[in-house]
Amino acid sequence: MQKLDVSLAERSYPIYIDRGLLGQDLIRGHVRGNQVMVVTNETIAPLYLDAVTRGLGDLQCDTLILPDGEQHKTLATLERIFDALMAHRHSRTTTLVALGGGVIGDMVGFAAACYQRGVDFIQVPTTLLAQVDSSVGGKTAVNHPRGKNMIGAFHQPRAVVIDTAVLDTLPEREFAAGMAEVIKYGLIRDPEFFQWLLDNQAALAARDTAPVAEAILRSCRNKAEVVAADETEQGNRALLNLGHTFGHAMETFTGYRDWLHGEAVSAGMVMAARMSLELGWLKQADLDRVSDSLAAWKLPVTAPEGMARADFSELMALDKKVQNGRLRLVLLNQIGDALVTGEYDPNALTRTLEAFC
């Protein structure tokens, strides 16, 4: 088993990575009180809920099965979690367990941040995207009809338990979407990892156990380092948003339905790379490498059908990275070296949108 620590100012928490962890007592070991509520969705429950609750038998263990889908990452669904906690009389010492992908993780994390002004929670991520990204770092949120992740909080989990065996049931398209976030770490700060991902593309696509675990470990290590240096995104944590400002606009445009988050991030990273080229920072050959690395996973590298420049301008203006009316973007100096800046020639953004719309 691999173990990493996310070291924060107030406390650290572990990330465990291995095949078969759900059958062990790791989750139980991080529950401090005598109540726990495992929250999952209707797709994951028949696959993995029993394996998780089996190890929690000595506690008051309640379960809540939510509908599946990003369209349910809403305040209305959050209320169902609070209703269940109240109905089963969960106190301030309860622990929520988020068993699922990023949607469940973000929502259960936010519920844990709010319930009785904050209770413990444990992340048990079941998608590649959640294992390498959303389960680590403490960002929690739900969507608002006018914008993604607009209502949320920072709330760190007690532990992250990554069982790589759960990826066996993950559909190919979801696996590829997770790879977009994996590739992101290479692009923003780890050029060797970017190259390693290219070299191991075939083994990763075949989901060989060792390289998949290695990719998860290296991704989590990158994320943990960034988060440890900037827990609440005052500075460099924003680098993790490479491709996300363009991507969120595309997700909002497609109604959170047609495109997966990782797919939108993929196209968004290509747009950010293109803009970096327009600014004279990134070389054409590197833009091609970025695009090819994503296309190899059949991820989108262009904007969705029918999305116009005006749609981008309008939706990107809503981004949380707008400060004093200025849109800050994550751009690339080169592969493995990103920066977040509002200081750029706005014509480069215009030319980028023209190239994609």
Ligand code: NAD
């Ligand atoms: P998701 O949670 O919707 O899961 C994708 C699909 O896979 C769902 O249908 C789910 O039921 C299914 N699934 C999950 N695990 C499975 C398994 N092991 N086998 C079979 N099917 C399985 O999507 P996601 O890509 O995991 O997460 C996307 C969300 O994460 C977005 O809402 C995004 O905003 C959020 N996110 C948050 C952060 C953060 O830092 N908090 C970072 C990145 C993304």
Ligand code: ZN
């Ligand atoms: Zn993301």
